[in-house]
Amino acid sequence: MALAVREAAAGDEALILALNAASTPAVSEMSADLYRDIADWAYRVLIAEAGGEPAGFLILIRPGSAYPSDNYGWFEEQFANHLYIDRIAVAASAKGLGVGRALYEEALRLAADLGEQRLTAEVNEEPPNPDSMAFHARLGFRHLLSRPSRSGKVVAMLERPL
Numbered sequence: 001m002a003l004a005v006r007e008a009a010a011g012d013e014a015l016i017l018a019l020n021a022a023s024t025p026a027v028s029e030m031s032a033d034l035y036r037d038i039a040d041w042a043y044r045v046l047i048a049e050a051g052g053e054p055a056g057f058l059i060l061i062r063p064g065s066a067y068p069s070d071n072y073g074w075f076e077e078q079f080a081n082h083l084y085i086d087r088i089a090v091a092a093s094a095k096g097l098g099v100g101r102a103l104y105e106e107a108l109r110l111a112a113d114l115g116e117q118r119l120t121a122e123v124n125e126e127p128p129n130p131d132s133m134a135f136h137a138r139l140g141f142r143h144l145l146s147r148p149s150r151s152g153k154v155v156a157m158l159e160r161p162l
Contacts, residue, residue, distance in 0.1 A: 001051045003098055005106040008045035008057065016045070016057050016089075023089040026129050028151055030087075038086060041067040046106055048090075048099045055094035058103040059086040060110065070150045074157060075120040078144075082159070083111040085121040104139055112162055119160040126154035136160075 008016065013035060020030045030038070039045050043062040048055050061067050061084040063076060072084050085107060090099045104119075111119055123132045125146055133156065141158040149155050 001097055003055075003102045004049045004052075005046050005102055006049065008039075008047045012045075012047055012054065012057070015047070015054050019057055019089040019091060020087070022092065025127050025153075026124060026132060027087045027089055038067070041065045042086070043083070044110065046103055048094075048103050050094050050097050050099055054091075055097070056088065056090035056099040056103055058088045058107060060084065060107055061086050062114070063116075071122045071155060071157070074147065079118060079120065079159075081115065081117040082120045083107060083114065083116045083118075085119060100135060101139070108160070108162065117162055119162070121158050121160075122149070122155040123158060124153050125156050 013032065017030065017032060017035060020027055038059060041061060042059050044060045046058045061072055063080060063082060072086065075082055075084055088100060088103060107119055121136065121141065123129050123136060136158050139160060141160040144157045144159055146154055146156050
């Protein structure tokens with residue numbers, strides 16, 4: 001099945017919110033207002049399409065953003081040059097088709113084009129998200145440390161050097 005990655009458009013908001021809701025608690029809850037705020041802070045919001053149908057999204061934040069996430073803030077304290085993956089969600093019907101990999105490959109390309117030195121992301125350890133941890137490991141992410149976040153979750157802080 002053909003995969004393509006494109007910029008999100010205004011008409012994608014309902015899809016993004018539905019995919020996010022279906023992926024909770026692996027990703028944090030997100031209202032329409034919060035999504036609009038995050039999209040304003042974001043460098044890019046990407047949509048993956050499988051066979052011409054939207055199948056996933058990814059939100060990227062550059063260094064220096066006003067984004068108030070404590071996890072993003074931790075990476076900001078550690079690294080001057082990173083591209084932060086705020087969240088990713090893939091439709092249940094598209095799992096195993098390479099949608100997540102296509103989104104991350106585009107994120108890696110964008111990070112390299114920007115001169116960033118790494119991708120950064122966090123994955124829930126409590127509640128556990130072993131599928132996401134295995135996905136990140138396959139893509140070369142390394143575990144930096146585990147920390148409690150303001151959300152009450154314990155997260156693994158990950159980086160993927162370019």
